[in-house]
Amino acid sequence: MSSLWNNRISISLFGESHGTAIGVVIDNLPPGESIDLEEIARFLARRAPKKDGTTTSRAELDIPQIMSGLYHNKTTGTPLCAMIMNTDTHSVDYSNLSKLARPGHADYTGALRYRGFNDVRGGGHFSGRLTAPLCFAGAVCGQILERRGIYTGAHIASIHGIKDAVFDRTNVTKEDLLAVRYKGFPVINTEQGEKMREDIQNARLGQESLGGIIECASVNVPAGIGSPMFDGLENTISQLVFGIPAVKGIEFGAGFLTGEMVGSQNNDEFYVDENGHVKTRTNNHGGILGGISSGMPITLRVAIKPTPSIARPQATVDYSAMKNEVVNIHGRHDPCIVPRAVPCVEAAVNLALLSHMLDYPNFT
Numbered sequence: 001m002s003s004l005w006n007n008r009i010s011i012s013l014f015g016e017s018h019g020t021a022i023g024v025v026i027d028n029l030p031p032g033e034s035i036d037l038e039e040i041a042r043f044l045a046r047r048a049p050k051k052d053g054t055t056t057s058r059a060e061l062d063i064p065q066i067m068s069g070l071y072h073n074k075t076t077g078t079p080l081c082a083m084i085m086n087t088d089t090h091s092v093d094y095s096n097l098s099k100l101a102r103p104g105h106a107d108y109t110g111a112l113r114y115r116g117f118n119d120v121r122g123g124g125h126f127s128g129r130l131t132a133p134l135c136f137a138g139a140v141c142g143q144i145l146e147r148r149g150i151y152t153g154a155h156i157a158s159i160h161g162i163k164d165a166v167f168d169r170t171n172v173t174k175e176d177l178l179a180v181r182y183k184g185f186p187v188i189n190t191e192q193g194e195k196m197r198e199d200i201q202n203a204r205l206g207q208e209s210l211g212g213i214i215e216c217a218s219v220n221v222p223a224g225i226g227s228p229m230f231d232g233l234e235n236t237i238s239q240l241v242f243g244i245p246a247v248k249g250i251e252f253g254a255g256f257l258t259g260e261m262v263g264s265q266n267n268d269e270f271y272v273d274e275n276g277h278v279k280t281r282t283n284n285h286g287g288i289l290g291g292i293s294s295g296m297p298i299t300l301r302v303a304i305k306p307t308p309s310i311a312r313p314q315a316t317v318d319y320s321a322m323k324n325e326v327v328n329i330h331g332r333h334d335p336c337i338v339p340r341a342v343p344c345v346e347a348a349v350n351l352a353l354l355s356h357m358l359d360y361p362n363f364t
């Protein structure tokens with residue numbers, strides 16, 4: 001299945017970047033959950049382009065129209081469908097791309113997979129635009145989780161090597177997550193954020209694009225959710241996070257650094273805290289052992305590649321004529337995807353956690 005994810009909760013994403021609308025159908029949500037639509041709008045606004053030269057200038061309102069599944073602002077438990085209209089498309093920018101593949105984008109592989117019938121305008125169904133309905137779904141799940149004390153938050157860890165401060169993996173709190181949530185540019189250290197913004201603006205002026213890393217944490221996840229082998233929390237989170245276009249890597253806890261440690265450095269020793277809870281003194285395991293939550297914060301980092309569509313001419317092929325060519329890309333592209341992908345990562349993690357929480361004994 002392509003854009004259908006089904007794991008207790010299911011989401012089906014539909015639409016193309018320059019089609020009439022994009023949207024999502026979410027099924028198997030718990031019934032009777034209040035959904036604050038203003039809070040959903042705030043979540044979607046964090047993903048929306050800004051007017052400061054660091055994002056695409058495409059201006060979409062991104063107002064979700066709820067077609068089903070909410071009654072008196074509460075989930076009915078039957079399919080919740082939200083549609084978001086596409087209103088600011090410039091399809092002429094894509095007129096040269098039906099046979100010329102943009103390096104780094106999905107034009108070539110999409111044409112192979114769909115025998116040339118894929119809609120290339122704005123990236124079609126491969127567009128980052130599809131993360132708007134993903135964020136809608138993740139925001140709905142986030143509200144259900146937060147009512148139970150479970151908070152997820154993310155920030156830009158680095159862009160093009162410029163680093164933000166980090167979450168304290170062992171002691172990160174809900175307050176730490178909320179402190180960054182509604183910042184216009186989602187970093188902990190504002191000065192470092194300014195350097196990143198300047199770097200992004202310079203990249204755009206130099207017909208370049210930048211990538212980076214997003215750090216995400218979830219707190220108050222009860223110990224004991226998830227399953228081994230193929231239905232672990234790492235599996236589910238990764239599957240959803242890789243649904244975000246431009247994601248190229250993920251690591252949990254100390255991640256790839258664990259490959260450089262010895263056992264006594266990497267192991268997180270257990271203890272019982274003053275409230276009688278089992279905790280670990282460090283959190284290299286990122287809150288997940290054997291696919292199952294340990295009760296420690298769940299922490300992960302996600303690598304985002306530089307935006308494929310850059311303004312300078314690039315070598316490519318005309319795959320209908322099988323000729324070498326040069327492609328000039330038009331359009332209004334993000335010089336860096338990372339800031340806009342921060343809420344997308346949160347959305348993916350919210351979906352994964354709620355889907356596993358439904359298995360939690362006495363989930364109410």
Ligand SMILES: Cc1cc2nc3c(=O)[nH]c(=O)nc-3n(C[C@H](O)[C@H](O)[C@H](O)COP(=O)(O)O)c2cc1C
Nearest residue numbers: 105106126127128245246247308309333334337340
């Ligand atoms: C929020 C968001 C915005 C994006 N904006 C652009 C863009 O403006 N131009 C572009 O070429 N790619 C953009 N992308 C990335 C492409 O959609 C993505 O690289 C492409 O579909 C190929 O998928 P892959 O990189 O996962 O292999 C964006 C991705 C996200 C998540």
Ligand SMILES: C=C(O[C@@H]1CC(C(=O)O)=C[C@@H](OP(=O)(O)O)[C@H]1O)C(=O)O
Nearest residue numbers: 056058122123126127128129331332333
């Ligand atoms: C519209 C959004 O991002 C788009 C994602 C995108 C891509 O190739 O992924 C390419 C651009 O599309 P267009 O050329 O039509 O402006 C971005 O603007 C959005 O995220 O809402």
